[in-house]
Amino acid sequence: MEEARRVISVIVINEASVLSRISGLFSGRGYNIDSLTVAPIPDSKYSRITIVTAGSVRVIEQIIKQLHKLIPVLKVYEHADLVEKEMAMVKIPLNESLSDIEALAHAYNGRIVNVGHDTLIVMVADEPSRVGHFLEAIKRFHPKEIVRSGSVALER
Amino acid sequence: MQISGAQMVIEALIAEEVEVVFGYPGGAIMNVYDEIYKQNSFQHVLTRHEQAAVHAAEGYSKASGKVGVAMITSGPGFTNAITGIADAYMDSIPLVVISGQVPMSLIGTDAFQEIDAVGISRPCTKHNYLVTDASDLARVLKEAFYLARSGRPGPVHVDIPKDVTAQIANFDYSKEIELETYKPTIKGNSRQIKKAIEAITAAKRPLLYLGGGIINANAAELVREFSKMTQIPAVETFMARGTLHHEDPLLISMLGMHGSYAANMAMSETDLVIGLGARFDDRVTGKLSEFAKNAQIIHVDIDPASISKLVNAHFPIVGDVKNVLEMMMPLAKEQIDPSRYDAWHKTIANFNKLHPLSYTEEGDRIKPQWVVERIGQLLGDDANISTDVGQHQMWTAQFYPFSRPRQWISSGGLGTMGFGFPAALGVKRADPKRVSINITGDGSILMNIQELMTAVEYKLPVINVILNNNFLGMVRQWQTMFYDKRHSQTDLSIQPDFVKLAESFGGIGYRVSTKEEFDAALKDAVEKDVVAIIDVAVNRFENVLPMVPAGGSLFNMMLEYKEK
Numbered sequence: 168m169e170e171a172r173r174v175i176s177v178i179v180i181n182e183a184s185v186l187s188r189i190s191g192l193f194s195g196r197g198y199n200i201d202s203l204t205v206a207p208i209p210d211s212k213y214s215r216i217t218i219v220t221a222g223s224v225r226v227i228e229q230i231i232k233q234l235h236k237l238i239p240v241l242k243v244y245e246h247a248d249l250v251e252k253e254m255a256m257v258k259i260p261l262n263e264s265l266s267d268i269e270a271l272a273h274a275y276n277g278r279i280v281n282v283g284h285d286t287l288i289v290m291v292a293d294e295p296s297r298v299g300h301f302l303e304a305i306k307r308f309h310p311k312e313i314v315r316s317g318s319v320a321l322e323r
Numbered sequence: 324m325q326i327s328g329a330q331m332v333i334e335a336l337i338a339e340e341v342e343v344v345f346g347y348p349g350g351a352i353m354n355v356y357d358e359i360y361k362q363n364s365f366q367h368v369l370t371r372h373e374q375a376a377v378h379a380a381e382g383y384s385k386a387s388g389k390v391g392v393a394m395i396t397s398g399p400g401f402t403n404a405i406t407g408i409a410d411a412y413m414d415s416i417p418l419v420v421i422s423g424q425v426p427m428s429l430i431g432t433d434a435f436q437e438i439d440a441v442g443i444s445r446p447c448t449k450h451n452y453l454v455t456d457a458s459d460l461a462r463v464l465k466e467a468f469y470l471a472r473s474g475r476p477g478p479v480h481v482d483i484p485k486d487v488t489a490q491i492a493n494f495d496y497s498k499e500i501e502l503e504t505y506k507p508t509i510k511g512n513s514r515q516i517k518k519a520i521e522a523i524t525a526a527k528r529p530l531l532y533l534g535g536g537i538i539n540a541n542a543a544e545l546v547r548e549f550s551k552m553t554q555i556p557a558v559e560t561f562m563a564r565g566t567l568h569h570e571d572p573l574l575i576s577m578l579g580m581h582g583s584y585a586a587n588m589a590m591s592e593t594d595l596v597i598g599l600g601a602r603f604d605d606r607v608t609g610k611l612s613e614f615a616k617n618a619q620i621i622h623v624d625i626d627p628a629s630i631s632k633l634v635n636a637h638f639p640i641v642g643d644v645k646n647v648l649e650m651m652m653p654l655a656k657e658q659i660d661p662s663r664y665d666a667w668h669k670t671i672a673n674f675n676k677l678h679p680l681s682y683t684e685e686g687d688r689i690k691p692q693w694v695v696e697r698i699g700q701l702l703g704d705d706a707n708i709s710t711d712v713g714q715h716q717m718w719t720a721q722f723y724p725f726s727r728p729r730q731w732i733s734s735g736g737l738g739t740m741g742f743g744f745p746a747a748l749g750v751k752r753a754d755p756k757r758v759s760i761n762i763t764g765d766g767s768i769l770m771n772i773q774e775l776m777t778a779v780e781y782k783l784p785v786i787n788v789i790l791n792n793n794f795l796g797m798v799r800q801w802q803t804m805f806y807d808k809r810h811s812q813t814d815l816s817i818q819p820d821f822v823k824l825a826e827s828f829g830g831i832g833y834r835v836s837t838k839e840e841f842d843a844a845l846k847d848a849v850e851k852d853v854v855a856i857i858d859v860a861v862n863r864f865e866n867v868l869p870m871v872p873a874g875g876s877l878f879n880m881m882l883e884y885k886e887k
């Protein structure tokens with residue numbers, strides 16, 4: 168069956184064990200996690216967890232039902248029409264061309280956010296696939312470290 | 324009310340009208356045991372192993388329909404209990420399991436008898452709690468009982484650190500449960516139900532596929548009415564045995580790996596499966612792509628995740644089986660013509676005639692199937708039947724004349740050897756007027772044999788009938804059939820003296836090798852009212868048949884096996 172990339176948002180009660188319940192569900196049942204982000208929803212007792220996964224239609228349906236079964240889960244959305252963003256930061260040696268880096272970052276909604284002794288840090292925030300393109304392009308500046316945040320998403 | 328955490332546990336159990344707790348004490352749970360000592364409201368049964376405490380609670384729950392309660396200490400007490408918890412999870416048995424934990428200040432320090440209990444129980448409970456403040460206990464325990472018994476039932480584990488059981492806080496059990504994230508769907512969707520009824524009226528060969536969810540929902544009576552009214556024939560899963568009376572003309576038999584030829588053929592020929600509280604388990608379906616290939620599927624289940632998990636349902640109905648059937652009844656009465664399926668009944672009668680469940684007597688040794696049938700003839704409805712796991716279990720499911728729900732208590736999902744004896748103790752505790760029989764194997768019985776002591780102490784006269792084949796028979800059968808008779812580590816020729824073993828605990832033992840001896844032993848054991856072992860020497864190489872080899876199709880059964 169065809170595997171499709173899916174973004175699932177889960178609204179959960181913000182309590183100690185909830186993340187282990189969700190990650191345990193994925194590992195225990197053999198589902199993929201491509202990325203997972205979690206943060207509290209301001210002024211509420213809830214957190215929002217955004218999970219990027221891949222699977223056949225049947226597997227995705229099972230994932231959603233199994234998530235629903237967890238007691239502290241309030242809502243599960245499987246997005247079709249959404250705005251999805253991811254952030255990445257890259258550490259680059261200072262001997263590269265600052266203006267070239269700045270220009271490249273700019274094309275991906277980013278900029279240089281820190282300049283240190285012998286490295287600088289550039290960040291971008293864009294659609295995950297575009298973040299991927301940026302990380303390809305930045306290779307020519309010999310990045311020393313890369314960190315991606317994982318996706319967050321909202322329905323339009 | 325300002326009381327200690329330990330007192331709160333007692334108060335909660337009293338409020339839930341718990342009449343018996345199965346458990347085993349230890350350091351981290353001692354405060355609670357101290358309160359158990361002081362109270363008179365419920366009985367505590369000290370099993371001789373924590374695994375047995377949980378199985379006993381399962382047996383009690385299955386026979387009574389109530390929530391079973393088990394109590395254990397931290398560390399090894401808890402890890403011993405986990406097999407029972409997992410067993411209850413797989414078979415959707417409502418339990419509340421309360422464990423002690425090391426004090427909060429020591430959690431995370433690898434303290435003596437510390438283990439991450441909620442980390443271990445998470446994948447095999449419906450829900451679990453680590454209670455960090457005694458003021459949460461009333462809410463947590465009330466939720467635990469509610470979660471265990473509502474929706475799709477299951478075990479709930481509550482882990483309580485020792486200092487929390489000593490902490491004094493306010494206790495108010497009267498507060499309503501507020502679980503905004505948990506609202507099981509009870510009522511079926513009426514439009515879906517209408518469509519399902521239409522599908523039944525259009526079908527020529529409909530088949531009721533009855534699962535254990537019916538027993539949990541106390542819906543067996545309604546299922547009997549429904550099938551009688553509509554004249555739709557039925558197959559039962561292993562878990563559903565007893566839903567229909569064994570003499571019900573509409574009951575074909577059990578289906579699946581060791582189901583009857585007729586049941587499996589009916590499932591292969593039906594044009595409409597009406598699944599009620601069944602979950603299309605791999606031991607039932609065989610090869611999925613060939614399962615009920617000619618059929619549309621109505622699937623009624625309380626658990627949405629069970630629907631279309633393995634087999635796509637054309638008419639999914641999420642809801643409590645009893646509730647959904649109640650909604651179906653008037654529509655069915657109006658619309659379904661019970662004479663419509665006459666040709667289908669003939670087809671099924673033919674399947675039944677072609678290859679009925681049977682066995683052949685040969686040689687001097689008693690056939691194990693005979694023992695099961697004989698218990699049925701002698702005790703029938705008067706016995707509750709538990710089993711362990713293996714060939715004896717399958718023969719019991721095939722040959723016992725079940726007449727009512729909750730008569731059949733066996734470990735289906737997890738297949739736990741060692742389940743039968745402690746479960747039968749719980750069954751006896753729940754239903755003391757009936758005889759509690761554990762049909763077991765010479766392998767399985769040794770996995771919780773220490774419970775002889777519990778049975779004697781608490782006067783729970785379970786009768787263990789060992790179908791003794793001197794083998795781990797079920798594994799031996801697979802080795803014979805699929806591993807060229809290499810009987811690796813399955814020969815149990817070396818055995819204890821089961822008679823003396825029973826006697827040494829204060830029970831009674833019988834060694835039986837003829838049918839007359841068996842009859843006499845069973846009669847005597849029923850009269851004696853003390854725990855018993857009847858060790859029956861049976862034919863060693865008998866196989867459970869018919870059989871759908873793993874991964875095979877239901878219509879391709881192995882009906883007999885000839886040694887090569």
Ligand SMILES: Cc1ncc(C[n+]2csc(CCOP(=O)(O)OP(=O)(O)O)c2C)c(N)n1
Nearest residue numbers: 713714715738740764765766767795796797
């Ligand atoms: C705890 C556990 N360990 C291992 C197994 C695998 N197993 C399934 S049936 C069986 C043989 C059981 O032997 P016995 O109790 O003598 O029953 P028989 O099949 O001979 O009737 C074994 C080892 C199991 N189901 N449970």
Ligand SMILES: [Mg+2]
Nearest residue numbers: 764765794796
């Ligand atoms: Mg055996």
